[in-house]
Each structure stands twice: as C-alpha cells, then as structure tokens.
Amino acid sequence: MVWKWERGLLPVNMDRETLIAKVKAAGVVGAGGAGFPTHVKLEGEVDTVIVNGAECEPLLAVDVGLLESQAEILVVALGQLVKILEAKAGVIAIKAKHQTAIINLQKAIAGRASLSLKLLRDVYPVGDEQVLIYEVLRRTVPEGGIPLHIRCVVVNVETLLNIAAACADQPVVTTYVTITGEVRQPLTLGAPVGTPMVSLLDLAQGTTISDYQVIEGGPMTGKLLPGEAVKTGKATVKKTTKGLIVLSENHWLTRQASLGLGSILQRAQSACCQCRLCTDLCPRHLLGHNINPHLVLNAVNHGQVNNPEAYTQSFLCSDCGVCELYACPAGLSPRRMYQAIKAELTIHGQKNPHRKLAVPRAFWAGRQIPASKLISRLGLAKYNQAAPLTKVAFSPRQVVVPLKQHIGVPAIPKVQVGDMVKVGQVIASPPQDVLGALVHASIAGRVREIDKEAIIIAGE
Ligand code: SF4
Numbered sequence: 001m002v003w004k005w006e007r008g009l010l011p012v013n014m015d016r017e018t019l020i021a022k023v024k025a026a027g028v029v030g031a032g033g034a035g036f037p038t039h040v041k042l043e044g045e046v047d048t049v050i051v052n053g054a055e056c057e058p059l060l061a062v063d064v065g066l067l068e069s070q071a072e073i074l075v076v077a078l079g080q081l082v083k084i085l086e087a088k089a090g091v092i093a094i095k096a097k098h099q100t101a102i103i104n105l106q107k108a109i110a111g112r113a114s115l116s117l118k119l120l121r122d123v124y125p126v127g128d129e130q131v132l133i134y135e136v137l138r139r140t141v142p143e144g145g146i147p148l149h150i151r152c153v154v155v156n157v158e159t160l161l162n163i164a165a166a167c168a169d170q171p172v173v174t175t176y177v178t179i180t181g182e183v184r185q186p187l188t189l190g191a192p193v194g195t196p197m198v199s200l201l202d203l204a205q206g207t208t209i210s211d212y213q214v215i216e217g218g219p220m221t222g223k224l225l226p227g228e229a230v231k232t233g234k235a236t237v238k239k240t241t242k243g244l245i246v247l248s249e250n251h252w253l254t255r256q257a258s259l260g261l262g263s264i265l266q267r268a269q270s271a272c273c274q275c276r277l278c279t280d281l282c283p284r285h286l287l288g289h290n291i292n293p294h295l296v297l298n299a300v301n302h303g304q305v306n307n308p309e310a311y312t313q314s315f316l317c318s319d320c321g322v323c324e325l326y327a328c329p330a331g332l333s334p335r336r337m338y339q340a341i342k343a344e345l346t347i348h349g350q351k352n353p354h355r356k357l358a359v360p361r362a363f364w365a366g367r368q369i370p371a372s373k374l375i376s377r378l379g380l381a382k383y384n385q386a387a388p389l390t391k392v393a394f395s396p397r398q399v400v401v402p403l404k405q406h407i408g409v410p411a412i413p414k415v416q417v418g419d420m421v422k423v424g425q426v427i428a429s430p431p432q433d434v435l436g437a438l439v440h441a442s443i444a445g446r447v448r449e450i451d452k453e454a455i456i457i458a459g460e
C-alpha cells in the first residue's frame, strides 16, 4: 500500500536555534535506540548527517517500511537538515537488499549533490551507531566518545520524520512498531505512544500460543517482558519501542534472557574456557576499542583485584549481545557481567577512564555476522517473514504514557487527575536545564491516574 505521511516538513529557511527549540518542544528522542533527546544532538558542529536505516536487528521492519513509503519526504527533510546544520553532506545508510526502498530513494535523491545513499551488507551490528559511521565515513569514534566528537550526527529514520513533524509544531505522539513472532499476521504499524501492547497483538490477529513472553525491541538488544505484564495491559509502547517479538516461554532466547545474575556467574565459573571468541567477535573490540570481554570473565572467575581495566572496560560495551547470543559456544554472557559491573561502578561514582583514539583491527570486515546465520543461531528462522507497514485505523481506549522514555531524568507531570487533555498537549516536562524530554498526550481524553512512572489517559 502507499503510505501517505500527513505531517510537516522542515521549512527551508529555518535557523538552527529555531530548529532545536521546535525539536525540543516536540519531545523528539532517538526512536531507534535508548531515546537520547534529539535536540541535544543538533547543537554540535557537524560536517555529515547520517540517516541510520540499517535496521540490523533481525525481524524488525520499521525503517525499511518508512524508507520505502516515505522516501521523498525523508530525502527532502535530510536535505533541509543538512542545510540548517551547515553540514557538507547527508547520507542515508540502508542495506543493499532493500531494493524497492533504494529505487524510491534514488529517484528522490537525483539532482541533490550533497545527498547520497550508502548501501550496506546484510550483517550485524551494522546499525550500531559507531559501526555505521565507520562503514560510511571510515572514521572511528574514540573510546567512550560520541559521533559529535568526529563531526558527525546520526539520526534514525523515524527520528528524521519526527524532526520534520516537529518543525510543523507536531509533537511525537506516535511510534512505529513491528509485531512478529508467534502472532497470526505479522505487521508493522504506527500506534499512539502508551498503547497497551496487548492491543497491538490483537491487531496482528492475536498470538498463536497462550504461554508467551514478549521481547520489546530486537532479539539481540531488546528487553524481555513477562507475558503476564503484556496480557494484563500493564506493558505499553514507548517512543523508542520498535518491535514486539512474541516467543514461547521455552524459546532459547526467552530462557537466556530470564537467567539471573547468580546463574550467569555460576555458568561462567564452570564453563568459560578462555577461548576468547567473545572478544574476537566483539564489534567494539574490532573497531579498536580496548574492550576484551573474555578478560572480564577471567577476572570475575578468579576474583582478580589487581586488574582494574578488566572491570572498567564495561564502560565500552555497547550491549550489542554478540558475545552472549552468537560468539560464546557455551552461551555465557560477558554482556550481562559488564552491565552489572558498570551499574556497580556508576553507583560508586566511577566514570569511564578509557578515552583513547581507536584504530580498527585487521579482521574488522571479515568478522561481521551475516544476518542469515544470526537468525538461524537465534532460532528465529521460522519467524523471518514479511511484516509490512500497514495503516490500521484504531484508537486505544486507554493509554499509559511513561514519564521516562528517554535518556535523562523522568518528566514531571503537568496535569492532574480529572483534567481533559487534547492530542499533542504537554502532559509532563523535565526539570529545567536537566537532560530529558517533554511528554505529550497521545490520545484525547481524561487523565485517569498518575503515578511515579506514568500518566494514564482514558479516551473520550
Ligand atoms: S555486548 Fe559483548 S560483544 Fe557487544 S560490545 Fe558488549 S562485550 Fe562486545
């Protein structure tokens, strides 16, 4: 189907200050990642804007759906963003396998000298911001750095559309989500932020099994939600939710994600043979960062206290999941170990001490993971099917809009129970001068409940 984008475009003559103010007022955050507030990214001096359409997480189809159906508006928006940021070039990065989207983008890009496409291999994790920058520009982000350090900004496809809409004063009230796995009709759709996930499973014609759990996000980096939280309507979609993958409770991925830290430690002590495959395939190690996941297991297993680097390298982990879900023959998890250590170090005020410039290692290109091998290793081959972007007219009876859908502090409610709200009205905002993002009502209705995590709106 032809999907018509009904929202705004960046005005040609907008200055950077106005752009940043509008993006901030619209509550735009990185739609494809952890939800970094986008207005902050637009403050730096850059020479290149990269649109991240790599979508390297298996089974997800949001980016490709939007790139296919919104090629023209994305190209226009990128051209204007490049101009407003006074950058030299804009690049849309997309996997070479997405031929329909590429044809549409090529048509839209023709004659625009500052814009180009970068065609990517079908490998994981080519959508990791730092891996993508190296693919596109052959520049490496220093250890613990961000793209702005090398004069580059990366925005996700949906984020670019949200930037364009923000310029027409339309806030982020919709999120695009792929619903797949054990559902009857996999699909991708736009849903009001705060929609109960169970309503979206219904729109996919329901689940094919009753004892299920849901991975929110992609299978490599997503978060496992208990089936109960989904079935009771407690789990709702955020601005950053890109996938709902329904899997059996017995699926390897759900069992792996359910392991507690105690089991992870116990397994590591009994099975880590220091083969270092986790390090050899770690994407950040391959980019040249001083991260060696096999060493953290060695240090923990032997209670080493004279090797602080083994622990502080946790600050360099991107949480990509390669070590745990692909590399380690025993299914051990340096990733979870790093997460736990990083949390502990942060509580004690430790900051990342690793700041070296990075030089990619010789085997960098050869050690990317083919998507087809990854899908089969994850036991997802039977779910690797089309989930087309589909326009579905529905309005949830109620939304639970989280106060924290972004990096930074949670937003503070600006409405009270009983208030009537309109779509797009600000309902919560972060404290002044603190990193965060505004939150808007995604449906019209009455505020039914407010707690420390969310605002519940009952539809009119
Ligand atoms: S999750 Fe594992 S493979 Fe990925 S960056 Fe962290 S240590 Fe490396």
Ligand code: SF4
Pocket (backbone or CB within 6 Å): 271, 272, 273, 274, 275, 276, 277, 278, 279, 293, 294, 297, 327, 328, 329, 330, 331, 332, 333, 334
């Ligand atoms: S791949 Fe597994 S067994 Fe080998 S060093 Fe890493 S954690 Fe240990």
